Amino acid sequence: MATTFADQLRSLPDEALGALIQLRPDLVIPVPADVSALAVRAQSRNSVARCLDGLDEFTLAVLDAARLTRAADTALTSVRAVLELTTGISEEDVRLAIDRLRVRFLLHGPEDGLQVVGAVDEVTSPYPAGLGRPADFLDPQAAALCADPAKLRRTVLAAPPGARAVLDRLAAGPPIGALTRDAVAEPVRWLVDQHVLVPVSEAGRAPRPDGELVELPREIGMLLRRDTGPLGVLRPSAPVPDGPVRDQRAADSAGAGQTMEAVRAAEAVLESLAAEPAPVLRAGGLGVRDLKRLAKAAGVDEAGAALLVEISYAAGLLGEAENGQNQDNFLPTGAYDLWRAAGIAHRWAALARAWLTMTRQPGLIGRRDERDRPINALAPDAERAGAPQARREALTALAELDPGAAPAADDLLALLAWQAPRRARGRETAHRDAYAGAALLGITGLGALTSYARLLLTDAGPDDGDPLGVHPEDAHADAVRALDQLLPAPVDHILVQADLTVIVPGPPEPELATELDVLAEPESAGGASVFRVTPASVRRALDVGYQAADLHALFRRRSRTPVPQTLTYLIDDTARRHGGLRSGSAGSYLRSDDEALLAEVVADRRLGTLDLRRIAPTVLVSPRPVARLLGALRENGYAPVAEDAGGTTVLTRPKARRAPSRSPRIAEPAAPVLAGPRLAGVVEQLRRGDIATRAARRAPVTVRAAHGQAIPGLTAVQQHTQAMAVLQQAVRDKARVWVGYVDSHGATLSRLVRPVSLSAGYLRAEDERGESLHTFALHRITAAVTEE
Numbered sequence: 001m002a003t004t005f006a007d008q009l010r011s012l013p014d015e016a017l018g019a020l021i022q023l024r025p026d027l028v029i030p031v032p033a034d035v036s037a038l039a040v041r042a043q044s045r046n047s048v049a050r051c052l053d054g055l056d057e058f059t060l061a062v063l064d065a066a067r068l069t070r071a072a073d074t075a076l077t078s079v080r081a082v083l084e085l086t087t088g089i090s091e092e093d094v095r096l097a098i099d100r101l102r103v104r105f106l107l108h109g110p111e112d113g114l115q116v117v118g119a120v121d122e123v124t125s126p127y128p129a130g131l132g133r134p135a136d137f138l139d140p141q142a143a144a145l146c147a148d149p150a151k152l153r154r155t156v157l158a159a160p161p162g163a164r165a166v167l168d169r170l171a172a173g174p175p176i177g178a179l180t181r182d183a184v185a186e187p188v189r190w191l192v193d194q195h196v197l198v199p200v201s202e203a204g205r206a207p208r209p210d211g212e213l214v215e216l217p218r219e220i221g222m223l224l225r226r227d228t229g230p231l232g233v234l235r236p237s238a239p240v241p242d243g244p245v246r247d248q249r250a251a252d253s254a255g256a257g258q259t260m261e262a263v264r265a266a267e268a269v270l271e272s273l274a275a276e277p278a279p280v281l282r283a284g285g286l287g288v289r290d291l292k293r294l295a296k297a298a299g300v301d302e303a304g305a306a307l308l309v310e311i312s313y314a315a316g317l318l319g320e321a322e323n324g325q326n327q328d329n330f331l332p333t334g335a336y337d338l339w340r341a342a343g344i345a346h347r348w349a350a351l352a353r354a355w356l357t358m359t360r361q362p363g364l365i366g367r368r369d370e371r372d373r374p375i376n377a378l379a380p381d382a383e384r385a386g387a388p389q390a391r392r393e394a395l396t397a398l399a400e401l402d403p404g405a406a407p408a409a410d411d412l413l414a415l416l417a418w419q420a421p422r423r424a425r426g427r428e429t430a431h432r433d434a435y436a437g438a439a440l441l442g443i444t445g446l447g448a449l450t451s452y453a454r455l456l457l458t459d460a461g462p463d464d465g466d467p468l469g470v471h472p473e474d475a476h477a478d479a480v481r482a483l484d485q486l487l488p489a490p491v492d493h494i495l496v497q498a499d500l501t502v503i504v505p506g507p508p509e510p511e512l513a514t515e516l517d518v519l520a521e522p523e524s525a526g527g528a529s530v531f532r533v534t535p536a537s538v539r540r541a542l543d544v545g546y547q548a549a550d551l552h553a554l555f556r557r558r559s560r561t562p563v564p565q566t567l568t569y570l571i572d573d574t575a576r577r578h579g580g581l582r583s584g585s586a587g588s589y590l591r592s593d594d595e596a597l598l599a600e601v602v603a604d605r606r607l608g609t610l611d612l613r614r615i616a617p618t619v620l621v622s623p624r625p626v627a628r629l630l631g632a633l634r635e636n637g638y639a640p641v642a643e644d645a646g647g648t649t650v651l652t653r654p655k656a657r658r659a660p661s662r663s664p665r666i667a668e669p670a671a672p673v674l675a676g677p678r679l680a681g682v683v684e685q686l687r688r689g690d691i692a693t694r695a696a697r698r699a700p701v702t703v704r705a706a707h708g709q710a711i712p713g714l715t716a717v718q719q720h721t722q723a724m725a726v727l728q729q730a731v732r733d734k735a736r737v738w739v740g741y742v743d744s745h746g747a748t749l750s751r752l753v754r755p756v757s758l759s760a761g762y763l764r765a766e767d768e769r770g771e772s773l774h775t776f777a778l779h780r781i782t783a784a785v786t787e788e
Contacts, residue, residue, distance in 0.1 A: 005117075006039035008108055010690065016103075017686070018679045023104050024051050025674055028682050034689030042105055048119040051104055053423040058236045060421065062086065062097040064128040065231055066107060066116055068218075079111040087229050093236040129231045130173015135217035138198040145195050146219040155194050156223065162187035167196070167216070171224035173232070175216040176200075188214060196220060238418050241407030246448040248404045255445025255453070256486035259348045260507065262441045264525045265298040266308045266351060267340065270317060270332045272297035277329035280320055285379030286330060291365075299525075304440055306365040306377045311351050311441075313378055314358035315339075319659030330378070331659035341510050343490070345483040349476050352441055352456060356395075361387045363433030390430035393420070395438060395457055398449040406447030409435050452482035496559040500567055502531040515554065518544055533567060538574040539639055545651045548575035574639065579649060581640035583630055587623040589615075590633075590640065606636045692751070723784040727763060730786060731755045739765070740783040741776055752787060 009017065021028055026047055032038045041047055052060070062082060069081035079098060086094050101107040102114075109115045127133075136143040145152055159167060166187050170177055177188070177197075191197040197214040222230045278290035286309060295305035312318040319333040339347055361384040365377050375381045397415050401407065407415070409432055416431055417424045424431070438444045443453040456479040491506040494516075502520050504512070505528050516522075518541050520531035541551060551571050555563045580597060583590050592598050595617050602612055602620065610622045610632055622629050626642060633640045642650040674682065730737045736754045743749055753765035753774060763776040 004039075005043060005105075005108065006036045009039050009042070009105070010035045014680075014683050014687075018674075018683050019103060020105060021679060021682060022674055026050055028674070031682055031685055032689070034693045035686055036693070037689075038686060043117055043119055045119045045122050048106065048117060049123040051106065052120070052123065054420055055100070055422075056238070057418045057421050058093070058234060059097045059100050061129065061231050061234055062094060063101055063106065063116070063120065066098075066101070066114060067121070067128040068131065068230075070116065076109070076113045076115055078114055082114075085230055086234065089234050089236055097236075125174065127174050127176070130175060131218045131221045131230075132170075132175035132216045133218060135198075135219050138200065138215060138217055139195065141195040142198050142217050146217060152220065152223065155196060156220070159194075159196070160187060160190060163190050163196075166191060167220075167224060170197075170216040171221050173221075175218075175221055177214050177216075178212055235418065239411075239414055241401065241405070241411035241415055243405060243407040243411060243447070245402065246404040246406050246446045248448070248451060251404055251406075251445040251448040252450050252452070252486055253445065255442045255450035256483060258440070258442030258445065259483065260344060260442075260487065261525075262308075262351065263344050263347045265300050265304065266312055266317075266347075268298040269294045269305060269308050270312060270336055273318065273330055274332050277321075277323065277331050280328040280330060281376060281379070283376075283379065285376035287376065288374070291377055302366065303363075303436075307355075307362040307437055307440060309377045310358065310360050310362045310365075310382070311355050314360060315350050315354035317350075321659035329659075333659045343484070344487055344507055345480045348442065348483065349456070349480050352443060352453075353476060355437060355441060356391055356456075357388050359383060359385050359387055361430055361433060362437065363429060384430065386427065387430060389423075390427050391434040391437070392457070393423070393427075394431045394434040395443065395449065395453070398444070399454055399457055401449075403451075404448050406444075452479045452486070455479040455482055492558070493560045494558050495561050496533075496555060496563055496567060497561070498564045498566060500533045500564070500570065502533060504529040504531070512558065515558075518546075519551070519554070533570065535570065535574050536634075538571055539578060539634070542575060542578045543641070543651065548572055551575075577639040579639070579641040581633065581638060582643045582647075582649075583626050583633075583640050586621040588621070588626040588629040590620040590622065590629065591616075591618050593618055601633070601638065604636065607632055692749070720781075723781055724758075724778070726784040726786060727755055727758055727781075730784075731758050736787040738783075738785045738787060739763070739776065739781060741780045742782060743780070748782070 009020075012020070020042075024042070024047065027038055027041050032041060052063075055063070065082045065085040066077050069077040069085055071077070079095070082098065083091055083094055098107065098114075106117050106120060107114050108117070132138070134143075135146040145155065156164075156167065166177065188197065192199060192214060197216060200213050200215045225232060272294050276293075278286055278294075281287055291302055291305055291309070294309065295302045298305055298308065300308070309318065315335075317333060317336045317339055318330060320328045321331045323329050339350060342350075360382050362377075362382065364375050364382045364384075365379075367375055369375055369381050373381075393416060394412065397412060397419065398405070398407075412435060413424075413428055413431055416427075435444075438449075438453075439447070442450070443456070444450060456476055458478075488506040490509045491504060492509050492512055493505075494512070495503040495505060497503065501523070502516070504516070508516060508529070516531055518537070520533050520537050522529065523532050524530045538551070542548075546554075548571055552563075552568065555567065580594060581590055581592050581601070590598070590601065590612065598614065598618065598620055601607060602614060610624050610629060612620045612622050615621050624632075630640055630642060644650055726737060727739075729735075734754065736752055738750060738752055740748065740750050751767060751774070753767050755763060755765045756773070757764045758778075761778050763778060763781065765774055765776070766772075767774055
């Protein structure tokens, strides 16, 4: 019969052992050598604490009941004892909670002899269920009081109001109080004099009459909980959040609209940084003034701008580049151009993936750290390793509700606190930030989780086609397709109005979007975008190489409405004036066949800073650079063009500055998903490790002596030359031998093999049990003995 923890694990069938590994994947990172090593790891503090973090409130309460009902002499409990302590709860719910603890091996053993894993007491509160220690452990007089139930009730009923308030507070847990205020000193002193409270030392082990800490004995705490039960209020099922239930189609529609707005705002932020790069602060991060500028450019508040900046950086769309003056600036990367050319659904999926997995908490931006300094966007102070898990917890809780459920943030936090109270403690702010970020990105619509976001949260499980999970992007293809069906189809046409506004009735195709960036100025964005054609935008189009005829043809091809005559006149008039002036380097020069136009330029006081000077009837020169000359002329209503030394017009398409490309900063999941072939392989490896361990125990005495084990009557270790002789003979006879060797990690192992060849410093041998071929370096072999 199995008696040890390792024996109980070893006796499990493969399905049960695989279930344990799935519930506690940290046990096989890395895969232990055998089941004994697995058992040691399963009882370690870190692994037990990680397992407890995933348990719900009721299961933890049942675990506390098991701790409270342990016998003093054997430290064992039973299912019946736990059932007696969980009064008012159905037996089925309690047994299900016990099964959850047993399948995780936090409780193990038969029903009448359950044992709590020792590390549970080390990583949980020393006061199970908020109850103190027994009275006979704390103080003999308190034990005598608790031994007389009638006297104990009379003493509690006779407590003054202040003392009764103290008792109620300690009964709710934890049962330890401190004398820190004079206002409570008198009521506490009365309770101490009546032996209802026991003074304890700070270590909580030995009584100390003059101590500042007091403890409520367990028996008195259970008496005060007579209305709620010994364990307090128990909730076997999760609280159901109150809130409206949205129509799923309405939620999806609202969410899809928000995804378009999120993509537009992210693009606006990055375009603003491309036009005017923001310097990197000396302490790291983005300055407050630059963040306000980006928020204004994107049409969002500062919190929204901070979130978009963080997501863009995590997605690899934003990076840092030196400006040539030993100053790093934030700039879009080369990946931004590829991202911008993709469809809206793909662009949104890239942002959503980065948000889900980035180890940043944008909600902290704008707050102050422990040194009372503001936390800036992209600063190191906003780094939080637990942020990805907090987001996934919040969204998973939403996904587990009925479709269309739109709970309030407080109700969602209450649900999370029940599902994993140990993990949710201290993460309230992170969960609220996750809820707000999901709304801004369109993951939720009208407060409800959208259908495409549910697909985004569903990771692709390992299958026969991808057993190692090396194509995680396939997990989001369904989400992209679902969102594509909700978004309006990209349009390839525009509606030109008489007031020179251009309406795009939907998301523009990439080619049309590129044309509009040159031809018009954006005025508003949304389901339908509005642009305006201005003289400056027409001149910009002419600067990049369009001719007047090209612009007329483009508007005729793209517009579903007749091109207004005002637009035709604007293009022709701007084109006629365009290139009337030409500049080059002198500093710079300005020439024109129109002498009257040059005379007007020279006489223009607004251009006095250019220091223009006529050197010929048709030529002016300036000491200023060409770029400054062109900019000043254009700002004052002229339309010059640049030319090279041969007089050929130079087309000036603005060159976009980009930071070096960088990989998205995405956190890896805490543990891989183990299922199917991978899980079966881990279980098989553990079983093989057990076989190898048992085989090592059966190895001949000479081999074990070579490994340094103490063997009575053996005073010398077999020489290396003798081992080589045994192996050479085994190769000739095709006999099996025991080989002792030291692996690359310094561990000493033994293996029964059949040598195949011995050459070039290596032994090649077959392991018939494992049906595999092994190669041993000869200098690592410590012994070799023929099988008897």
